[in-house]
Amino acid sequence: MIDRMPVLVICAAALLLVGCFGGKAKPAWVNGMSPDYSADQYLTGVGQSDRSAVAEDQAYAALARVFKTEVSAQAKDWESYLVVEQRGQSRDERRLTIDNLTKVSTDKVLENVRIADRWFDSKKQVHYALAVMQRSQAETAFMEKITELDRGIQADVDDAHRSADKLAKVRGLRRAAHNLVIRETYNADLRVVRPSGQGMASPYRVNELTMELEQFLATNLLFAIDVTGDQTQAAQRALSEGLIREGLQIVDRPATESVSSSASGGHAPELLLRGFVRVWPIDVRDPQFMYVRWCGDFEVVEIKGQRPRRFA
Known part of the structure; x- marks a missing residue:
């Protein structure tokens, strides 16, 4: 009878060597298939890098991109809002606003994401990470x-x-x-x-x-601006840009002209933003720049009745 003990010892040693040097087998999710996290119950993202922490970040990012793509696809429906909200700004700045809105949703998305598994490919020296989100x-x-x-x-x-x-x-x-x-x-x-793929109707x-x-x-809330004091043109220009970005209409009016007689497209201004600006030089010995300190005092006045109004 052949002694089976040496054979068993050799097999056990071989299995031990595979466990020590081969690591666990390549999981299916590395190739996009995850039997433990079915697509009808989970959303998944896979990341890879030569560093474990970066692989996890990449997994989060892969999942977040799915949401960012959907939000960006809807952005065309919000262009009318952006034109009003960001008047006077460039298209790139309006694009930045969309990116900020996307970040709002992405932050909320990542609250529901966790790293469910990790795997290290010892041959390629690459770390893999699986991020999952439970749909419900x-x-x-x-x-x-x-x-x-x-x-x-x-x-x-x-x-x-x-x-x-x-x-x-x-x-x-x-x-x-x-x-x-x-x-x-x-x-x-x-x-x-x-x-x-259905949302909640609004x-x-x-x-x-x-x-x-x-x-x-x-046709409402037309503004006139009246600035006195120092650097009046610069102050008036800054105020006009700020009000335009708020979506308000500005009436250009010389300071000496009566407010009640001004008109824009046949409409007289209803509100007057008036104020006084003072600028004082600061004694800073700088060969390239001059430094100043400025102070402004402004109020919004309802032209009819000259009644101060709060505007926010």
């Missing part, structure tokens, strides 16, 4: 956020429509439009995590709210 958990989080935003949007729209105060109307519509854009970023995320559309705001501003 993320869906609940997005729906809660959308519901919260919907309540705020409805309250702002109701306030804007009920108020007889024009400034309050503008504030309400602006807040509603801004929050509606944020709401739609979350809705884009919701469509990604739902296997059906009673309002971004272009409709911004059009209402645009039409109101076109």
Whole structure:
């Protein structure tokens, strides 16, 4: 009878050597297949790098790109809002605003992501990481956020429509439009995590709210600016740019002209932004630059009745 003990010892040693030097077998998720995290229940992202921590970051990024792509695809529907919100700014700056909105959603997305597995390819010296997001958990989080935003949007729209105060109307519509854009970023995320690809319908559309705001501003709350003191042209130019970026209409008027007689497209200004600017030189011995200190005091006055108004 042949002694089987040496054979068993050799086999056991061989298995031990494979375990020590070969590492665990290549998992299926490295190639995009994950039997433990089915596509109907999870979203996944795979990262790879020569460093473990970087591989994990890449896995997070791979999953986040899925959401960023969907948000960017919806951005064309928000262009009307961006034109009003970012007047006077370049297209690149409006693009930056979209990127900021995308970051809002990405941060929320990553709250629901975890690293589920790691693998090291000893032959190639490459680390792999698997990031996973449970669809049902993320869906609940997005729906809660959308519901919260919907309540705020409805309250702002109701306030804007009920108020007889024009400034309050503008504030309400602006807040509603801004929050509606944020709401739609979350809705884009919701469509990604739902296997059906369906989001939550909103009673309002971004272009409709911004059009209402645009039409109101076109014939209401026309501003005139009157600056006295030092560096009046520079101060007036800065104030005009700031108000235009807020979506407001500015009436160009010489300082000596009566405000009530000014007009823009047949409409007289309703509000006057007036103020006084002082500039003092600072004694700093610098061969290249001159330093100054400035101070400005401004108020918004309702032209009819000369009543001061708060504007925010």
